[in-house]
Amino acid sequence: MPINKSILIVDDVSDNIVLLQSILDKAGYNTIAATSGIQAVDLCKEIDLDLILLDVRMPQMDGFETAMQIQNNSKNAETPILFLLVKTDESNISNAFKNGGVDIINKPFNDEELLARINTHLTLRAQQNNLAQLNITKDKFLNILAHDLRNPFNSLLGFSELLHESIDQADLNKIKKYADIIQNTSKNTYDLLNNLLSWAQAQQQGMVVKKELVNLNELINELVQNVENAAESKNIEIFISLNEPIAIWADQEMLNTIIRNLLTNAIKYSKVGGEIKIKGVINNNFAEIRIKDNGIGMDETTKNSLFKVLETKSKKGTKGEVGTGFGLILCKEFVELQGGKISVESQLEKGCEFIFTIPIKNN
Amino acid sequence: MATIDINKEIIWDPKFETGIQRIDLEHKIFLELFNSYRIAIIQKKNQFELNKIINVIEKYAEFHFTSEEAFMAQVNYPGIENHQHLHFDLLEKLNIAKHKVDNSIEFLQFAYEWFAHHTTHEDRSISTFVNKNNIQTNYQLNI
Ligand SMILES: Nc1ncnc2c1ncn2[C@@H]1O[C@H](COP(=O)(O)OP(=O)(O)OP(=O)(O)O)[C@@H](O)[C@H]1O
Ligand SMILES: [Fe+2]
Ligand SMILES: [Mg+2]
Numbered sequence: 043m044p045i046n047k048s049i050l051i052v053d054d055v056s057d058n059i060v061l062l063q064s065i066l067d068k069a070g071y072n073t074i075a076a077t078s079g080i081q082a083v084d085l086c087k088e089i090d091l092d093l094i095l096l097d098v099r100m101p102q103m104d105g106f107e108t109a110m111q112i113q114n115n116s117k118n119a120e121t122p123i124l125f126l127l128v129k130t131d132e133s134n135i136s137n138a139f140k141n142g143g144v145d146i147i148n149k150p151f152n153d154e155e156l157l158a159r160i161n162t163h164l165t166l167r168a169q170q171n172n173l174a175q176l177n178i179t180k181d182k183f184l185n186i187l188a189h190d191l192r193n194p195f196n197s198l199l200g201f202s203e204l205l206h207e208s209i210d211q212a213d214l215n216k217i218k219k220y221a222d223i224i225q226n227t228s229k230n231t232y233d234l235l236n237n238l239l240s241w242a243q244a245q246q247q248g249m250v251v252k253k254e255l256v257n258l259n260e261l262i263n264e265l266v267q268n269v270e271n272a273a274e275s276k277n278i279e280i281f282i283s284l285n286e287p288i289a290i291w292a293d294q295e296m297l298n299t300i301i302r303n304l305l306t307n308a309i310k311y312s313k314v315g316g317e318i319k320i321k322g323v324i325n326n327n328f329a330e331i332r333i334k335d336n337g338i339g340m341d342e343t344t345k346n347s348l349f350k351v352l353e354t355k356s357k358k359g360t361k362g363e364v365g366t367g368f369g370l371i372l373c374k375e376f377v378e379l380q381g382g383k384i385s386v387e388s389q390l391e392k393g394c395e396f397i398f399t400i401p402i403k404n405n
Numbered sequence: 406m407a408t409i410d411i412n413k414e415i416i417w418d419p420k421f422e423t424g425i426q427r428i429d430l431e432h433k434i435f436l437e438l439f440n441s442y443r444i445a446i447i448q449k450k451n452q453f454e455l456n457k458i459i460n461v462i463e464k465y466a467e468f469h470f471t472s473e474e475a476f477m478a479q480v481n482y483p484g485i486e487n488h489q490h491l492h493f494d495l496l497e498k499l500n501i502a503k504h505k506v507d508n509s510i511e512f513l514q515f516a517y518e519w520f521a522h523h524t525t526h527e528d529r530s531i532s533t534f535v536n537k538n539n540i541q542t543n544y545q546l547n548i
Contacts, residue, residue, distance in 0.1 A: 057501050058497060058500075058501065061501055061504055065504075099490070128492075128496045128497060129467050129496065130467050130470050130471050130474075130493070130496065149496060149497050149500045150499055150503060151500065
C-alpha cells in the first residue's frame with residue numbers, strides 16, 4: 043500500500059478525473075484534481091506532490107505548456123509528470139518526452155498497467171531522493187574527515203612529539219601540560235567520531251527506535267544530577283517543573299542524548315550565576331519539553347543554521363568549553379525518528395529556549 | 406436511438422452507408438463484434454470473457470480510426486484535424502464506459518449508440534466531401 047503518496051490528476055473532462063480518482067483512491071493514493079492547466083500550475087505552487095497525471099489535450103493551456111510552467115517555477119519542478127494521451131494521438135505521443143514527461147498513460151488504459159506505471163515512477167523518484175540524501179551524507183562525512191578529524195591529529199602528533207622531547211629533558215611541568223592537551227583533544231575527537239557515526243547510522247536508516255515506557259520525571263532528575271558539577275562550576279541553578287508525572291513511550295537512549303545535549307548547551311552558553319528552567323507538559327498526545335537558559339543567546343544567522351548538517355559550526359562556551367557542533371543535529375534526528383519536532387526561540391544576549399515534542403503513545 | 410434487443414441480431418442499417426467501400430467494410434466489422442458481445446451475454450459468459458471482447462472492440466476502434474484518418478489524409482479532406490479530435494473523444498468515452506461495465510447490456514447499448522452516432526454524423530461529412538469533389542474511391546485506385 044502506498045503510504046501518503048499524493049497524485050495530482052489534471053484533465054478538462056471531469057468523467058476522466060472521476061474514473062482515475064476512483065482507481066487511485068482504491069489503490070490507497072491521495073488524489074487531488076485540477077480541471078485546467080492554470081489550476082494545476084497554481085496547485086503546484088502550494089502542494090508538495092509525488093506524481094502528476096497530466097492530460098495533453100486541453101483547451102486554452104494544453105498539457106505540454108502546463109508541464110513547462112510547472113517545471114519552471116514551482117516546488118514541483120522535479121515531480122514526475124506522466125502525460126495522458128489517446129493511444130492513436132501519434133504526433134503528441136512522439137513529443138511527450140521532449141515536453142518534460144517521464145512516461146505516457148494511454149487512453150483507453152488498463153487498470154493494472156496504469157497502477158504499475160505509477161508505482162514504477164514513484165519508486166524511481168524515491169530512489170533518486172535517497173541517493174541525493176546519501177550524497178549529502180557522504181559530502182558531510184568527507185568534509186568532517188578532511189577538516190574536523192584532521193586538525194586534532196595535527197595537534198595530537200605535534201604535542202606527543204613535544205611530550206617526547208620533554209621526557210628526555212625530564213621537564214615535569216611541560217609533560218603534564220602536554221599530556222593534558224593530548225588527553226582533552228583525544229576526548230573531544232572521540233566524541234566527534236561517536237556523534238558522526240551515530241548520525242551516519244541514523245541517516246542510513248540503520249537506527250531503530252526502541253520504544254519503552256519512560257518516566258520523564260526520573261529521567262530528567264538523573265540527567266540533571268549528571269551535569270550538576272558543570273553547573274556548579276558556573277554557579278548556575280537548574281529548576282525542574284513537571285506539573286504532573288509524565289510517562290511516555292519513547293526510546294530511552296535517544297531521549298537521554300537529546301536532553302543531555304540540550305542541558306549541556308544551556309550550561310555551556312550560560313554566564314556565571316545563570317538560571318536554567320526545564321518544563322514538561324502534555325499537550326494533545328505529545329509531551330512537550332522546554333529547556334530555557336538566560337545565557338548568551340544567538341543571532342539570527344546562527345539560529346537559521348541550527349539543525350542543518352551542512353552548516354554546522356561549534357562555538358566555544360563561556361568558559362572556553364569546546365564541542366563538536368553535532369549535538370543539535372543528533373537531537374533533531376532522534377526527535378524526528380520518534381515522531382516529534384524540535385525548535386528554538388532565542389535572541390542575542392537574551393538566552394535560549396529549546397522546545398521539543400515526543401508522542402506519548404506507542405503506535 | 407433504438408434500444409437494443411438482446412435476443413435480436415444487430416444488423417446493418419442503410420443510414421450507416423457512406424458509399425466509401427473501405428469505410429463501410431470496416432464499419433460492418435463493428436457490428437460483427439457487437440453481435441459477438443451480445444451472444445456472449447446470452448450465453449452468460451463471465452466478466453473475464455466479456456472483457457476479452459471489449460478489448461477486441463477497443464483495439465479495433467483504434468485500428469479503424471487510424472485507418473479512417475489515413476483515408477482522410479489521402480483525399481485531402483479539410484476537416485481532418487477536427488475529425489481526428491472527435492476520434493480521440495470517442496476513445497476517451499469508450500475508456501470510461503469500459504470501466505463501468507457492471508451492466509453488460511448497458512455497455513452494448515452505449516457501444517451501439519457510439520457507433521451509430523459516429524457513422525451517421527461524422528463519417529457522413531467525409532462522404533459528402535468525397536461526392537462533391539468527384540473523388541473516385543475504389544480498390545483499383547488503392548483508396
Ligand atoms: N543554549 C544555547 N545558547 C546559545 N547558543 C547555543 C545554545 N545551544 C546551541 N547553541 C549554538 O548552536 C551551536 C550548535 O550547537 P550543538 O549542540 O549542535 O554543537 P556544540 O554544542 O557546539 O557541540 P557539541 O554539542 O557536539 O558538543 C553551538 O555551537 C552554539 O553556537
Ligand atoms: Fe468511422
Ligand atoms: Mg551541544
